[in-house]
Amino acid sequence: SDVLDQPLSVSVAPGETARITCGGNNIGTKSVHWYQQKPGQAPVVVIYYDRDRPSGIPERFSGSKSGDTATLTISRVEAGDEADYYCQVWDSNSDRYVFGSGTKVTVL
């Protein structure tokens, strides 16, 4: 598949938990990376290799994978978390990167 499946949007109240799923392309066998993109800005990696968090990214961001679904979880959501989120894998069978369709997180 050319695109990984993500929900179009997720709405969450401040302080609650947002979960964004990513599926398809047999991602159970691949490493999944997650990016956050705020309006007018370049993307920033928030989770790499399924569950690792870069320095400077709050612990509220976590990643997991079960079967062919990867999940980005944002705990104790803050207004500043409002952004688009994309998952990504490297498909070694076809030598290409595949991005998810993107999920807009809205903080109510």
Next chain:
Amino acid sequence: VHLVESGGGLVQPGESLRVSCVASGFSFSSYVMSWVRQAPGKGLEWVSVISGHGRGTYYGDSVKGRFTISRDNSKNTLYLQMDSLRAEDTAVYFCTKGGTSFRDESDYWGQGTLVTVSS
């Protein structure tokens, strides 16, 4: 780490354009580099990737045969030669730094350069 793209602009369908990305703050030749684009109001689309030594290159289906990625490690510069441009190539083109493996994440991104293809 700093990535600065340049070379974007307005071109007509069928024309060519080369965008560049000057890198600093890391050992450029050791890392995979990619181009990712984003059409207005749309999601991220991977365009092309090149290995550190430049011998491995791969392309997305939508640009294969029209775009060529290259790098000059002596100048810490990444290039994307875009030929036979189409309206659907209109996008912001981001330069990204990867790791030492294609499986690694893009840990740094430039701010992007806008390419507009229109008559």
